[in-house]
Amino acid sequence: MKRFHCRCGAQLFFENHRCLKCGLDVGFDPQLMIMVPVDGETSVYCGNWSDHGVCNWLRPRDNSNHLCAGxxxxxxxxxxxxxxxxxxxxxxxxxxxxxxxxxxxxxxxxxxxxxxxxxxxxxxxxxxxxxxxxxxxxxxxxxxxxxxxxxxxxxxxxxxxxxxxxxxxxxxxxxLIGHFRHESGHYYWSLVSDDVESKTIFKGVFGDPKADYATALRRYYHEGPNFDWHSSFISTYATSHPLEDWAETWSHYLYIFDALQTARAQGLITDAVEEMTIAERIVCWQDLSIVLNEMNRSVGGSDAYPFSIGEGVTQKFEAVEEVILRLQAEWIS
Ligand SMILES: [Zn+2]
Ligand SMILES: [Zn+2]
Ligand SMILES: [Zn+2]
Incomplete structure (x- = not known):
């Protein structure tokens, strides 16, 4: 997440609908991708805010749709x-x-x-x-x-x-966000599942996406993961089926991207996540997540990132990134 500021100088959080310092009404503009003052002229709050007090995103005032883009x-x-x-x-x-x-x-x-x-x-x-x-x-x-x-x-x-x-x-x-990240992985795979290049990338590291799902899940829930799953899977659930391995790895790819973006916005690291290779992101995140976990333990919480990234997972992250590049290209075309 990026860091946003009110015109009074106070930090605004992504979920705010009001500046806690100066009281200005604010909201998230999904076109500009920043928090902005709500003037009620060019942009107005999403209908779910006016109707239910839920959502702080804005929509164009002249838009026929009552709801924001999200x-x-x-x-x-x-x-x-x-x-x-x-x-x-x-x-x-x-x-x-x-x-x-x-x-x-x-x-x-x-x-x-x-x-x-x-x-x-x-x-x-x-x-x-x-x-x-x-x-x-x-x-x-x-x-x-x-x-x-x-x-x-x-x-x-x-x-x-x-x-x-x-x-x-x-x-x-x-x-909750973990669920959303995971399921979005299944969605994006569905967009490229007929793309020959994406299928080759997938099969090279995750296995056959068409492996029998019911049998695989039954085996996973009966037998659990292999003892050495850590080396090549991000989680035990990732061992259940190639499509779940993909969705779990995708989920962690997004998790790490978001966390490193936040860390830079808040001044904890200097490099931009977009400019790091996968290997650099993993090294940076491993260092940072240890600090984060230790901080959480100090304040009586549980680990924020209770995972270790095995060597075999790196190439899976790289495969996710290759497919993301293909998805981006489709978007641009
Ligand atoms: Zn303010
Ligand atoms: Zn909304
Ligand atoms: Zn799943």
Whole structure:
């Protein structure tokens, strides 16, 4: 994330709708990619802000669409008359907007399924029996990606429930933005899965994307990862199937890009992430993540980055970057 400032000089955060120092109304302009004052003339807040107090993005005043460019990707939002859903949805939107910021910084194609039914992206944020026991009896929503749509169980936005799921699944890390990053990896793979060059890059490091999915997942949940998975996989879940390995590696590629961009914006490192090679990013991030983890332990928190990057993972990051270059080229053409 970059660093933004109000005209009074105070730092503005990506989620702000008001400057905490001078009280000026501010919002994020997705065309300029900066936080700006809201003048109510050329640009106005997203309709989800005026209607629900959710989202601080701006939209052009004369735009026929009531929603900002980011909220237009929603196909289903949770039923806001049900308890906790407004708070949960607000957290979901914040995480989704952070993902979008990184995707836009990477100049990746980003069209909604309304704009492009065959290639666009949409989101369903759904309840089930676990998130609203009194209203969705017998239903079970699994988060995932299918046919251009990312589905997220809104329970993932409930901190206590998410911590319980993390503990049950023995995961070192489970966050909303992590879900979004992972599922975006499946989406972008779907855009290039017929591209011969991308398939060659993929098969060279991740394996066969068409390997039987159900069999692979069943084996993973029964047997777990090999004892030496650390050397070539970023996480245990990455060992379950080549497509999950891709999505996990993609997710960490975005994580590290965002974290290094933030570190430079906040004065912790001098080099720009865009100008670093993958190898340089990994070295820089390994040093920085140790500092970050130690700081977190000092203040009583858990590790911010509970992963180590094995040698075999570097070439997987390079493969992700090669595919990103192909996606960027498609966007430009
Ligand atoms: Zn200010
Ligand atoms: Zn919005
Ligand atoms: Zn996945």
């Amino acid at each position: 909220c237009q990707f929603n196909r289903t939002i949770p039923d806001l008359t049900l308890s906790d859903n407004l708070k949960r949805w607000a957290s979901i939107e914040q995480a989704k907007k952070r993902l979008f910021f990184t995707l836009m910084e990477l100049r990746l194609p980003l069209e909604s399924g309304w704009q492009s039914p065959s290639k666009g992206l949409l989101f369903d944020f759904l309840d089930d029996e676990r998130s609203q026991p009194g209203h969705y009896s017998g239903s079970f929503v699994t988060s995932g990606f299918c046919d251009g749509v990312v589905t997220l169980n809104v329970l993932e936005a409930d901190d206590a429930a998410r911590a319980a799921m993390q503990s049950e699944m023995l995961e070192p890390y489970r966050t």
